[in-house]
Amino acid sequence: MALISSTSFSIVTHALEVGQPAPQFVLPSLQDNKPIELKNYAGKVLYIDFWASWCAPCRTSFPLLDALHKKLHAKGFEVLGVNLDEDKAKAEEFIKELPVGFTLLNDGKGEWADKYVIESMPTSFIVDKHGIVKHIHNGFTSGDIVELEKTITALLAE
Template sequence: MHTLLSRLLLLAALLSGAVTSALAADTGDRAPDFRIQGPNFHGSAMLSELRGHVVYVDFWASWCGPCRQSFPWMNELHDRYSDDGLVIAAVNLDESTADAKRFLREVPVDFPVVFNPGGDLAEKYGVSAMPSSYLVGPDGRIVHRELGFRLGERERLERMIARQVRAAQ
């Protein structure tokens, strides 16, 4: 019951947009900084230390259906572009990391996952949908903000990411 209540509160906050609209990180803004670390990332680094790389920041939760669809696609992106400088960082917003880890056992990933149960990163970025993704260019500024995930948009997003990765080389 506690988890259901926390999901409903998070969803209500995301849908309201009232708080996040004033704080929303948008195209052209410097991406809010955070530490990226994990077993699939060599060591750890602050986002700001990844200048010269293209970073795809994806906010997700275990209860999000479209997130389950986006993870295999992000694995493909990681496989195709990580050697060329793309870093994918998936920021989990579950209140319980156990829920997130259960999701990751079902849908394993090859890119780093950052756990942010308090949701302060979601506030800094102004997350208003699940998932929400931010493409950060090599200069550390947000190039594109994507709300939600639709299978039919994968090619368009990949072209945009590939263009940024080529430009950064």
């Protein structure tokens, strides 16, 4: 029998997985600092996008996500962009360069990024109308939007 000393133990953080409920957050809006609660989006299909101003793929994703949001918003689709910049001014500068019509939130301390276990930028979660994570997407290239739209459209039809 092998003995394990207490100094060899490590705590393992379990990543959020497909099929689990999305952790319910309250975060301030990046635009006006008003608190936004995830529970207020119940009944909608969500694309929760964790991003930062220094993230090059985020520059690719923002215009495409904005166009998808405009296209599917009336059918019950919402995009929530959760910014992880510690310096809010950097996020605001990014938005001046790449303005979008979807909701932007501020998680400058990374509290919710830790709960969602964000390991790469951007990382996004597609959540169904019942609050269950149906897809996790790491990184972003322009070609990704086609498959993401198919996934979102299928969830909207449920």
